[in-house]
Amino acid sequence: MDNIKYNVLIPKIRQKFILNTLKENKRIDNRSFYEYRALKIRYGHLPNADGSAEVSLGNTIVLAGVKVDITNPFPSEPDKGIIIVNAEFPPVASPDFEPGPPDENAIELARIVDRGLRKPEIVDLSSLCIVPGQKVYRIWIDIYALNHDGNMIDAAGIAAVVALMNTKYKKFTFVQDKGLVDTGEKAQLTLKNFPVYVTHVKIGDHILLDPVLEEESLADCKITTIVSEGNLITGIQKSGVGGISLDELEKIMQNSINLYQTIKENIQKEVSKNG
Amino acid sequence: MSKREIILPSSFLVSDENVQSNLATYKIGSNVYSSVVGLFERSEDSGVRVVTLRGKYYPQVGDEVIGIITKDSIFSWSVDINSFVEAILPVSYAIKKKRRSFSGSITKLLTINDIVYAQIVDFDRFNPPILTLRKKGLGKITSGxxxxxxxxxxxxxxxxxxxxxxxxxxxxxxxxxxxxxxxxxxxxxxxxxxxxxxxxxxxxxxxxxxxxxxxxxxxxxxxxxxx
Amino acid sequence: MSEYKRVDGRAYDEIRPVKAEVRVLKNADGSAIFELGNTKVIAAVYGPRELHSKHMASSYESLVRVRYHMVPFSTKDRKSQPFTRREIEISKVLKEALSASIRRELFPRSTIDIYIEVLNADGSTRVASLNAASLALADAGVFMYDLIAAVSVGKINGQLVVDLNEYEDQNSDSDIPIAFMPSLNKVVLLQMDGTMSLEEIRQALKMAKNAADKIYQVEKDCLKGSLESVLKVYGLL
Incomplete structure (x- = not known):
């Protein structure tokens, strides 16, 4: 139950400055309320990983690595592969992070990312089955924060999706009497969907997109909306202590849907730029 | 006679600019709401009063309390006063005025599980309640x-x-x-x-x-x- | 809309029978049992009390710690893992929702510890937990802004339903646990899992609000009842 404090200390005069700036409809980094920070993506740069991506949103940097192995399926879904998302906030990413097993914040982030990949399935899990009831592929997605400057969820979401996009895994077949045999070929993971994680914070009466760490620390609460193909909402998470009205939620969800196409194209553009 | 009714957190009590919010009530604009399960008494002479029926003691400077010593350290004791914070009884407030100083182990004065009748002389959000025994009638209770x-x-x-x-x-x-x-x-x-x-x-x-x-x-x- | 008929025969906007009781554990400063049909949850509040770990204490507000836990025999298959990632995440969002309802600034340097045990799980355990914990807080006399009323709403076979049971939880296309401080018109917990259009979410939230209002009423009656039993005897009420 013990947890590290993730909210940075902000001197009072700095708080005042930030709040006053918001009153004038401006943000400390000169962005408009519904503007994302610059997005940079590198991917496939870690050869030992089956898929990888490093995503920067302004100064926030998140790394995602994919490893594929073979395991027994869950008894409840004998003909489906498995996706597991893990996240860690290592001390490298912030003076406030401490070594140790993932805490509640990291676990929450992993589970939010996971939610966006599951319904609708981003990967056809049936295609990851080798022998029903016995052998299936298991996709491990490990998310590592490298630098925390707010809104790690959106960055982590992009990193997970892009890492999956460039995942190639060893193809195995089942041969009678021999068991699993490496075919020597590599299979490319194909994605059926394109979830985008859109995080807003509420600070007083203001709603801001893609908060930096200081904004996140001052926020009453944070709402992550996951939007997928067809303008469908495929996940929501409120985090943070403050309450929010239904009208404000409506505004945030509507804005997230409005932004979907632009964010998606922005990600695709970045991906096509940097191999 | 005053009227009494059961109130719950967020129960509307009165609309009055002059009523100050306190522990048991909070204000939004000029509306006063309850923040506890309790009784709301409205009478002509005493105005608005909320009686809390649950919960622990909330320390107030000047109150006389009965405390149980839970810990001793070099210069003070920690005292359980049935509240959300433990009170502190400094050694200097536990000895008679005439004795300027005290030498030797403080456990000779008070030890864990001793009961004291004490007064709260200081308390705010930065300091725990500070107790004194330096007043007539206050002190260690040895039997009862x-x-x-x-x-x-x-x-x-x-x-x-x-x-x-x-x-x-x-x-x-x-x-x-x-x-x-x-x-x-x-x-x-x-x-x-x-x-x-x-x-x-x-x-x-x-x-x-x-x-x-x-x-x-x-x-x-x-x-x-x-x- | 399709022909989904609820397994337990309820109307789509009907919550299961609700039972609430406070003062159920003597040792705790406040406690409550909350039941939604076969979902049974018990919550205990200890505190506000001295926080012995000084580096975690704040001079401005009390710490709130929440542990949501399912007992091993609460589920169909025995739950063998001691503390799952799911439980850690739920503990976090419950903590945040409950914190929003507490006037924490009145209890500097202290901690309020809330222990929740799911005794029998039949869907909607996290919202039942929130209701139990909120009642336990009020029972403990903790100064708070409002009670929390929480409920789940989901979509199954294209049909929106409130208060999902285990079967509906397992078979739904999507579900939304949501919690309100009804008198203050604030949402303090919101999660969504699954797929929905914005219009469906709008309708779902409206259904959830109506159901939460009913739960809110049960909570208020429960707390009043806990006093009335004492006071009635003496002709006060």
Whole structure:
């Protein structure tokens, strides 16, 4: 139950400055309320990983690595592969992070990312089955924060999706009497969907997109909306202590849907730029 | 007579610019709402009053409380006062004024599980409640019987102009020390009297807000004592 | 809309029978049992009390710690893992929702510890937990802004339903646990899992609000009842 404090200390005069700036409809980094920070993506740069991506949103940097192995399926879904998302906030990413097993914040982030990949399935899990009831592929997605400057969820979401996009895994077949045999070929993971994680914070009466760490620390609460193909909402998470009205939620969800196409194209553009 | 009603967190009480919000109430604009499960008393003379029926003691400077020593350190003791923070009793506030200093182990003065009758002299959000024993009537309690009730009902144990407490003392012929933090020490070891006192205090705890309490307690006392 | 009929025969906007009781554990400063049909949850509040870990204490507000836990025999298959990632995440969002309802600034340097045990799980355990914990807080006399009323709403076979049971939880296309401070018109917990259009979410939230209002009423009656039993005897009420 013990947890590290993730909210940075902000001197009072700095708080005042930030709040006053918001009153004038401006943000400390000169962005408009519904503007994302610059997005940079590198991917496939870690050869030992089956898929990888490093995503920067302004100064926030998140790394995602994919490893594929073979395991027994869950008894409840004998003909489906498995996706597991893990996240860690290592001390490298912030003076406030401490070594140790993932805490509640990291676990929450992993589970939010996971939610966006599951319904609708981003990967056809049936295609990851080798022998029903016995052998299936298991996709491990490990998310590592490298630098925390707010809104790690959106960055982590992009990193997970892009890492999956460039995942190639060893193809195995089942041969009678021999068991699993490496075919020597590599299979490319194909994605059926394109979830985008859109995080807003509420600070007083203001709603801001893609908060930096200081904004996140001052926020009453944070709402992550996951939007997928067809303008469908495929996940929501409120985090943070403050309450929010239904009208404000409506505004945030509507804005997230409005932004979907632009964010998606922005990600695709970045991906096509940097191999 | 005043009107009483049961209130819950967020129950609307009154709309009044002049009413200050406090522990048991909070304000949005000029509307005052309850923040506890309790009784709301509206009377012409006393205005708005919220009686809390649950919860721990909330320390107030000036209150006399009955504390239990939980820890000793070099210069002070930690004292449980039935609240959300432990109080501190500094050594300098525990010794008589004449004695400028004290040398030797402080455990000679007070040790863990000792009971003190003390006054809160300081408390804010940065400092825990600070206790003193340097006042007439305060000090270590060395014998007696400890009874605990809901702190919000202590005023009823005392009664208007000490009427209730006076009556109990007289009828049972014993002395009582009453702490604002819901603790009462009966200065007696008479088993019979203690049992009657427990029943009386229980009755006050249960019926604290029912009119005519003093009379009912008197009847109870008289019927028990005559036996 | 399709022909989904609820397994337990309820109307789509009908919550299961609700039972609430406070003062159920003597040791705790406040406690409550909350039941939604076969979902049974018990919550205990200890505190506000001295926080012995000084580096975690704040001079401005009390710490709130929440542990949501399912007992091993609460589920169909025995739950063998001691503390799952799911439980850690739920503990976090419950903590945040409950914190929003507490006037924490009145209890500097202290902690309020809330322990929740799911005794029998039949869907909607996290919202039942929130209701139980909020009642336990009120029972403990903790100064708070409002009670929390929480409920789940979901979509199954294209049909929106409130208060999902285990079967509906397992078979739904999407579900939303949501919690309100009804008198203050604030949402303090919101999660969504699954797929929905914005219009469906709008309708779902409306259904959830109506159901939460009913739960809110049960909570208020429960707390009043806990006092009335004492006070009625003496002709006060």
């Amino acid at each position: 019987y400890l009874i605990t009730i809901t702190p919000g009902k202590i005023p009823r144990v005392i009664g208007k102009n000490h009427s209730m407490i006076k009556m109990i003392k007289e009828k049972l012929d014993l002395n009582l020390i009453v702490g604002k933090n819901g603790r009462i020490v009966a200065l007696t070891n008479d088993f019979q009297k203690i049992k009657i006192l427990e029943e009386v205090i229980q009755k006050i705890d249960n019926e604290a807000h029912v009119p005519g309490l003093t009379d009912r307690v008197k009847n109870l006392l008289e019927s028990k004592i005559s036996k």
